[in-house]
Amino acid sequence: MEQVSDDELDHGAEEDSDKEDQDLDKMFGAWLGELDKLTQSLDDGRPQKALQKPPLRQETNMANFSYRFSMYNINEALNQGDTVDLDALMADLCSIEQELNTISKPNSTSRSQNKGQQRAPGGRSASTKHTGTSGSVSARPAASNISLDDITSQLEKASLSMDEAARQHRRTGSVGAVSEQDAPSQRSSVNSACASASSMDSLDTDKVTGGEAEGQSSPEEQAAKLKAEKIRVALEKIKEAQVKKLVIRVHMSDESSKTMMVDERQTVRQVLDSLLDKSHCGYSPDWSLVETITELQMERIFEDHENLVENLLNWTRDSHNKLMFIERIEKYALFKNPQNYLLGRKETSEMADRNKEALLEECFCGGSVSVPEIEGVLWLKEDGKKSWKKRYFLLRASGIYYVPKGKAKASRDLVCFLQLDHVNVYYGQDYRSKYKAPTDYCLALKHPQIQKKSQYIKYLCCDDVRTLHQWVNGIRIAKYGKQLYLNYQEAMKRTEAAYDWSSLSTSSIRSGSSSASIPESQSNHSGHSDSGVDTGSSHGRSQSVVSSIFSEAWKRGTQIEESSKV
């Protein structure tokens, strides 16, 4: 124990006590310990690892996807590693830590006497790597002379271990509940990961029995209490553990990017909010998360109510898709000038605000949403062919139809082109050169899971940009209905609130870390995280040290970011 702390002190820029070290140990040792497991069982690029086993053939298994996905992003992050990412990750890391600690806080005092014994094996098993990271983190305030290589390698370690922490976090529950899907190798790796992470209060079956064993050495009552408490915590953890977390990379308009952590429950709106909190770009409802599918040259603005993770899991492992964080006026243009979208008129026009509101109310707040009457000639790319043919299309609530040749456009004669339940609408990019489209105003409709060229993707081409936007927005209305309007109202509410709180939010960000992964703890985050780390050791000074490390790191990150922006 002491040796570990000494190591720590060598690298640490600040004066430390045992307890502080233990806290740092606790955090980074655990994560880093898992780095081993990660490289052993997860890295496909290293076949020499004995533990690796060919994964089950589960082509569409979600778990595997998520896992691959985050790996990909990490790799990408490494290639371009910069300090901003590390800071952002640190913030998220911190939030996880806090999450873990708050859950176990109630019982931590009663257990504190056991902490020492418990922590020791974990610390030792991870000690080699351990020193590396903790050192790098504590050295951060004086990091100006650290070489880029250093930073990259530290980032690698930190982010990988964080990913592992997230993965393990998600898996703990399945370990307890014995899921058939987990390959034995994976299970064992998670078990050992948990063992090494025990100081982090992470929970699994081993841990529970371990707790019982400790209980025997202490008074019986306490043991019983401890046990009950652990069961309670275990239940909570199992619940928590089913939540997937994903490290994502978000590209900004200025070519820079941010790495952040999202959990599977988060909606696009929530992710946008936390991105807006982190980046000081001013609040506007037009900020969007845009999915760009490079291979297909198409993009889509995610709707605010959509689940982000669910959408990202559709990406393949080797995909070059991008997630952009960018202001897009198209997102809510429909609600700013509804007269141009809802009335089926050919020309743009002005309308009094009062009438706009009435029009929106009428369209979205009735018994059923009235889909705008959009119809006209569009170009359709024929299946498997290069040619584009003109057809007269109509939009209805039940889908997109076209008028067959030689018929009038009576409803009963319409041919259904597509129903909208299973497809999303995308803007096509530069189809003129890619597919020889007649114009550049193209839209595509496809199932979100399709990522490669396929006959199941439908391409339409409009004569002008106005028609394109009318169709895309009409399809959005037909597909999402009132939800779209609710999204807009919510976004507007945020905008208004942002003006009131703008000063406050900046200060809270500066004071500590910001959380993306836990929606319910976005405010006074730093306070929580401090006390969470602190209660185990009940030491006054460690608090300041830990928080100062993080806040320093964060400040530097934001400074760099700001300067790079200007």
Added chain:
Amino acid sequence: MAAWDLSVIVEDLGPDAPPVTISVASDLHVGGVILKLVEKTQIKQDWSDHALWWEQKQRWLLRTAWTLEKYGIHADARLVFMHQHKPLKLGLPNGITLRLRACFSNPVFQTVMGICRMLNIRHPEELSLLRPVEEKKKKKDKDLAAEIYDLTEVPLSSVSRPCLYNGMPAHFADSPQMEAIYKMLSVTQPPPTPEVIAKQYRPASVVDKAHINGRWLDSSRCLLQQGIQENDKLWLRFKYYAFYDIDPKYDVVRLTQVYEQARWAILLEDIDCTEEEMMLFGALQYHISKVAQSEPQILSNNAAMDDLDSALQSLEVKMEGEGSSASDLLVRHNKCFGETDQMWLIVYFRPKRLTLKGYKQYWFKFQDTSISYFKSKEESIGEPIQQINLKGCEVAPDVNVAAQKFLIRLLIPAPEGMNEVYLRCENEQQYAQWMAGCRLASKGKTLADSSFQSEIQSIRSFLAMQKTNSSSSNTNASEESINPHSLVSPRYHKKYKPKQLTPRILDAYQNVAQLSLTDALMRFLQIWQALPDFGLSYVVVRFKGSRKDEVLGIAPNRLIRIDLGVGDVVKTWRYNNMKQWNVNWDIRQVAIEFEGNVNIAFSCVTADCKIVHEFIGGYIFMSTRSREKSDTLNEELFHKLTGGHEAL
């Protein structure tokens, strides 16, 4: 003042009785006349509903304090002393005829309010009365066969204060007959036979549809003034397609009748829809009739309570579905399939790879939302050849019972596109279970979901429909077998045979099979309301300065102008932009001014301009409702908006 003789026909004395003559003076008020009349007849009965009707002037003398002089009545006036409430035959939206006492003396608006109060329909302002389309009387016995429900015995006083008893108004709880009537009102009718649909009048063009709107009664005048006699037949219909605040808890009858009106509008092609939409409507009708038959108690007994119950139940089910742990899931999984046949032998086909007869047998296993397959049963302990997660996939049936073809077509999304996979089942039982499993899995639910069994059940019942149709000819639509032709408009009777129609309706049915009765009704209305032509009432008009007839479509939010030659909408005006409208009653022309100096004027060809005026004013009245939350109906405002100078 000099006394003179006034002769009054008293209806209660019989049609042939001579008029009663009483001696009156011009300063005698109407109340005094009535008093004298009653004394003279010497009949002891409740005369409170009686009033005097002035035949020549076509008006009621309802102000009893007014003197004869004030009314301008002289000795030559022909007065009739009679009931204000008289029996009326009322055709309901569901096609059933009801006999009830309606008020003949108040404006139709109030008459409708009274009728709706009796029938327990909220928001009577949305309904009105119209003269029925004459039925082609080919066979006399048809009229006799039609059952008429009689509500004339309901005491009028009891209707005034609706109190609920067992979920229905107290006056329906008196006798089993009355309860049967309430059931008729509140439960959807079984699908009509194809013959009945074919026999009904169907408007063939927009002009035909326009003619129907000429039949609406004037809301500002009373029935008698509009020539309606005792025992005449009228239709009660929803006139304004702005259904405010439908609450299934309180609107059992209203919801049912709106649905019935919508259903008939679809079946008779009163409103146009696409083939896909027609199939979905058909599927919903099928589902609604099934569910309505299986749970009639819910509606007749205690609708409100049962709704709550079912809401709680469904909540429970939801939580169960989401919260079931792994072990629980396994147990229930086994329960569903029986311990041993958790896996089945099934035939598998992949059309893309094997273009020839590509069916190959594999051993299949269904677990959670995935299916896995193995070479044989023996190898099923090991790793599957492939595991396919069905979440988010499209499931479509390809079934022909007669040919014993039970195919499940799966479109499974993958990054490269959709994988098309066919599962061929050996028999109906197996098909129903696997189909149900696939349906649930595509929605992300497992076999442990509580809806699994009911899903199986509904698939099987649908297969039964196909069976009866393919084996026997069109039998009457009994409870068990529904002819698919009963669910679609006659156009599709010609286009498809019943057995061709069944799979198409079945396809659409998959998406609605799990809806509760109320949800299914609401869904039906939603899809109906989302049709482009929804809510349009047509009138043939002649625009000022135009030489040809055109059609004006009146919708809840706009007016449209349709060119009869092209059949296309040429112009749309929205009420939001309307500044004012007025009617020149002398030349019977409606003039409307919109913002931006847009003025239109037209005369009406197929309907009185009062009807058009009332439609526009009525819709504007409907749109004011959302602002004031109070339940009381602002009758004065309605008349102000719809009445016009003539009536006042």
